[in-house]
Amino acid sequence: MSWLRALKASARSGLKVERARLEPLIAVRAAAGLAIVVGAGLLLFGPGAAASSAFGAFQAAIATFQRSWRPRPVLALASGVTLAVSTFVGYLVGSSHATAFLVLLALWTFLSGMAWAAGPTAGIIASGNVAIMLVTVTLPTSVAQAAGHAAMIAAGGVVQAALIVLFPVRRWGAQREALADALAAEADYARRLRHDPEASFDPGPLMTARAAATVTPRQARRRPAELHGARGLAERIRPVLASLADPAVGAPAEGPARERVRELLSAAASVLDVAAGAIRHGEPVRPPGPALAVLKSPDTAEVLDGPALRAARRLAALLEDVLETAAPGSGRTADPGESKLRPTLPALMPLVLRAVRTELRPASPVFRHAVRVSAVATAGYLIGHALPFGHAYWAPMASVMVMRPDFSQTYSRAVARFGGTLLGVAAATAIVQVAHPGVYLSGALAVISAGLMYALMRTGYAVSQVFVSAYVVFLLGMGGTRWDQTVPDRVGLTLVGGLLAMIGYALYPAWETPRLRTRLADWLAADGRYAAAVLRQYADPAGARRADVREALLAVRDARVAWQEAVDRAAGEPVRHRGLSRAAADDAGDALAALGRNAMLLEAHLPDRAHPPVPAAAELAEALRAATEAGARAVRERRVPEWGVVRGVVTGWEVPGSAVLRNGAELLLAALDELSDALRP
Incomplete structure (x- = not known):
């Protein structure tokens, strides 16, 4: 795909509005938490503290909408606490020395990029916290105020978590x-x-x-x-x-x-x-x-x-x-001892650190994303201060929010953010000019904008950005900032941040296309291990571990999903893979799907423990395992894999009285041959 076509496809994807099932009760609950925090902040501490606490409650609610199976109150608390810590540390460093804050921003954004090693939910929450930290560090004017603002931000997360516990919506x-x-x-x-x-x-x-x-x-x-x-x-x-x-x-x-x-x-x-x-x-x-x-x-x-x-x-x-x-x-x-248990947050930390260490290598897409987002955010912060605008933090904030580890999402989100920002600030500005809202009405309009964003979040990033932009205009208006001091800055610097994100990916990419053969090889090796595990059950029904088949099957599924996701991402990239055409990739994927399916057919007829062993199945299992591992190396090295050893075993195979096993072996070999045909020039 050419760059022009890739950019057009990304723009269309970013501006697309999806038809999704809405969750109005959950959106109302999140907006109610935000309203409680904003109202309490205004009554007790004034507009500045109310704005800080509002950002904390806003981001905590967004965290609970992420696709995670961890309890929602935990996500809200984690988001609120980490944002509070980021704000306090950011103010302490930024208030003393601008260069030190720049270094902290680079470190913070790098760590947020590496958080993707722990999964998309951790990466999204970390990115959002860094982006909002750029705003909240500008609100306090002393260390004591910074501590108070951090406490209010954490309180926003606590309120959202408490509402989820007290007013559950569709529990489970x-x-x-x-x-x-x-x-x-x-x-x-x-x-x-x-x-x-x-x-x-x-x-x-x-x-x-x-x-x-x-x-x-x-x-x-x-449960x-x-x-x-x-x-x-x-x-x-x-x-x-x-x-x-x-x-x-x-x-x-x-x-x-x-x-x-x-x-x-x-x-x-x-x-x-x-x-x-x-x-x-x-x-x-x-x-x-x-x-x-x-x-x-x-x-x-x-x-x-x-x-x-x-x-x-x-x-x-x-x-x-x-x-x-x-x-x-x-x-x-269910008895907890019978369930597959998820580690608690403290127990999760060693696993996260191990995952981060694994990704600390130049070829890792997560590491390249972390380096890229750190460099772009730092450059955006400097450019924002150099331009004749106020609120210089909006450029790096836009960059951090749109950047993702893959090309398509980064470019589509950059277009969606600018388009959504343009519409959102235009609508909010029109409302401000007509209604001239005071502090409390601005706060109410901010809560309404956030509630609409929560309700329509699933419909697309562009739609959510319309209401996020309006939310920020109303919230800063509540703090005394006039619309004409925010709208031009936000639009211009959002455009700068989006362009920097797109340029950053082009200069330091992490293309998926060149890794397609590696993904295919991983799937082939996993399929081979799964088929071999199934055949070993026939070879020794009484002694073979049934758990081996299950573990191998799960590995096949992971490898298949990784391959499909890689193919989907590669389809939108402006690069070509010289060693694997799109048609060859489709045919190879079909062949490996058939290989896994044929192994599954054999699994469906596994003999019971009392069934007599079939020694010939062990020979085929070993031949298949070794051949698929060698075939995986051949795929990575752009060679066509050969299956002579497997063919020799199947051709001379004598398994009397087991039509399922004999037919299954022939089907496995046929699928391997289809893979070689797909990869043959």
Whole structure:
């Protein structure tokens, strides 16, 4: 993609308005917290302290809207406390020496950039705190006032956290949505399998549900029973659906058996939809009688046989368990010892430090982002002071808020921020000129603007910036700053900050396109380990660890998602990968998806512990593991991988009485050959 096309695509993406489900009650709660803080600050301490506390409550509420499974009060408290510390330290340094503050700004922004190593939520909160710190350090006029302002900022976070505890909105709603989405995705998968027995399945909803099921010890003691257990059943249903539908290991492609399979898949979809709806809304399960009758029909044994019949019976049992688990109050609350526990914030710090150390290398996108945002913020601060505007902090603030570790988000957010700022300050200026609001009315208008921003945050960055800009104009007006002292400065310096962010990425990029082969190689190696783990279960049913298969499957999902995200990011970058065309990347991705799917089909028919061992499976497992590791090295080195060793094992393979294993081995080899064909010039 050329630079011109990339810039056009980024601009369109930044200005796009999404249709998203709104959460008005949560927005009202966040705005109410902001109103309490602003009102108390005005009554007790005056406009300056009220503005500081308002920024703290505003940012704390934004933190609670991030896509995180950690308890929302914890996010609000963490945001408020870290912003308070940043403000106090920033004032102490900035009030004594401008150069020292510049050094602190560079360090602070570098650390905020490295916070992305801990995940997007930490990175977004850290970036927002640094940006708002640039404003709040200008409000106090003494050390005592700075301490008071920092305390008010922290109080803003405490108020938002307290409101979340006292007035919960859809408690466990996010976890319910994640689990329901996973079940609904499997229902859609079952319907697609009726028409396409080799349909692909996006593991994203299952991965999200798994992340949502990771809870703190306190959450584990309070989690509703219907949110404990259904996800594990959903994980086990997916391979059963695939094995039932696939002609290679299930029913024939045509005939009465195929028709019965289609009926079973349709019934499974109905049951999964009912369970998803019950979990999503916390309502009683209304079992679909006709669907259950199809699943339990005794005629199935007369139409299906062998692996297909076993899959049908297993599917019926699993779906019955899903309906039982999804019923609210029908089971027990999870024991914390049985849950997958999320570390507390103190316990999380060593993990974060380890992740940061891992990213401290020149090739890391996170490290390059940290260096880039630090340099751009420092340059923006200097340029802001050199230009004939006031409020020089708006240039670095805009840069910090729009910069992200990847190209598309940085450029689209820069365009969206400037467009949103232009509309927001224009609307706020018109209101100020018509209404001439005083201190309290300005505070009320600021709260209303923030509430609208919270409500419409999911619709796009440009929309949220319209209300953020109006919020800042009204808030600073509450502190006595006239509109004509803020509007020209904010518009001009926002443009400067956005341009600096875009120039910074162009000069010191972290392109995803050159790393596509590495991502593909990682996925190939993970697929090979997963297939080998499954085959070892056949080789030694009594002694092999079933947990190995699960761990390998999770690694495959992570590698697949990393590859897909890399492909999506690379599609918008103005660079080309000479060793991997877009068509080759698509074909290679399809081949590896087929490889993982074929291994999953074998997993669906794993033998029980009493089944006799199949020694030949161990030979194939070792050959496959070694070949995929060598193939991954070949992919990284821009060579075409070869599968001679695997072909030799499969060609001379003799596995009497195991059609599933024999067919599965041939399917694995066919997928590897498709990968080589995709990468062959």
